[in-house]
Amino acid sequence: QKEVEQNSGPLSVPEGAIASLNCTYSDRGSQSFFWYRQYSGKSPELIMSIYSNGDKEDGRFTAQLNKASQYVSLLIRDSQPSDSATYLCAVNMEGGGNKLTFGTGTQLKVEL
Amino acid sequence: DADVTQTPRNRITKTGKRIMLECSQTKGHDRMYWYRQDPGLGLRLIYYSFDVKDINKGEISDGYSVSRQAQAKFSLSLESAIPNQTALYFCATSDLSGTDNEQFFGPGTRLTVL
Numbered sequence A: 001q002k003e004v005e006q007n008s009g010p011l012s013v014p015e016g017a018i019a020s021l022n023c024t025y026s027d028r029g030s031q032s033f034f035w036y037r038q039y040s041g042k043s044p045e046l047i048m049s050i051y052s053n054g055d056k057e058d059g060r061f062t063a064q065l066n067k068a069s070q071y072v073s074l075l076i077r078d079s080q081p082s083d084s085a086t087y088l089c090a091v092n093m094e095g096g097g098n099k100l101t102f103g104t105g106t107q108l109k110v111e112l
Numbered sequence B: 001d002a003d004v005t006q007t008p009r010n011r012i013t014k015t016g017k018r019i020m021l022e023c024s025q026t027k028g029h030d031r032m033y034w035y036r037q038d039p040g041l042g043l044r045l046i047y048y049s050f051d052v053k054d055i056n057k058g059e060i061s062d063g064y065s066v067s068r069q070a071q072a073k074f075s076l077s078l079e080s081a082i083p084n085q086t087a088l089y090f091c092a093t094s095d096l097s098g099t100d101n102e103q104f105f106g107p108g109t110r111l112t113v114l
Helices: none
Strands: A011-014 A019-025 A032-038 A045-050 A054-058 A061-066 A071-076 A085-092 A100-102 A106-111 B004-007 B010-013 B019-025 B031-038 B042-051 B054-057 B064-070 B073-078 B087-094 B109-113
Touching: A011 A019, A019 A032, A019 A085, A019 A106, A032 A061, A032 A071, A045 A054, A045 A061, A045 A071, A071 A085, A100 B042, B004 B087, B010 B019, B019 B031, B019 B087, B019 B109, B031 B064, B031 B073, B042 B064, B042 B073, B054 B064, B073 B087
Parallel strands: A011 A106, B010 B109
Antiparallel strands: A019 A071, A032 A045, A032 A085, A054 A061, A061 A071, A085 A100, A085 A106, B004 B019, B019 B073, B031 B042, B031 B087, B042 B054, B064 B073, B087 B109
16 A cells, blocks of 8 residues: 655754654655645645655745655744644655545644 | 635534535636545545546545536535544645646535534
């Protein structure tokens, strides 16, 4: 079964620190990768997408992809209390018919 | 105004009742999806549709049915609700011609089956 794995957390970081969230996936042929942020009781919000090996930066967020090692990560610089949420990793797996497979999410807590 | 809307936002019903959840979008996207979310289990795909004439089962379609009434509307039905269908339900859309399957979610429907 094709899977996407995330540590459920909670991951606690102090305000202003870098938060590092990780995700591994089982399908080596996967082509596109997404990070969603979800506040409690709210819908997932797309914050980053990445398709090529390496880093992609958008403001305080950096997505990192390593297809050889089958992992994708999200770095949040200068973490703020408002970043406290669950972060979902999603993967469009090869042969998945353009469907996304979601991890169960990592809960991030940014402490004052 | 929200691009993807869901109605109702909250619903409490009894076992055996028929329930319909509705999703509408103004994004002009071709593809629509229904997910349920349960604590610890993440988002699981129920049904998806790539155009009005295309309906596909997802990971957990048993006990559910869908209707794609128009490009902009995709409804999820529970023919005879049972308590383990209590969950948060999300509709999502993506664009056939857009970036590789970026999906955008509606606000969700919290369904409780007693």
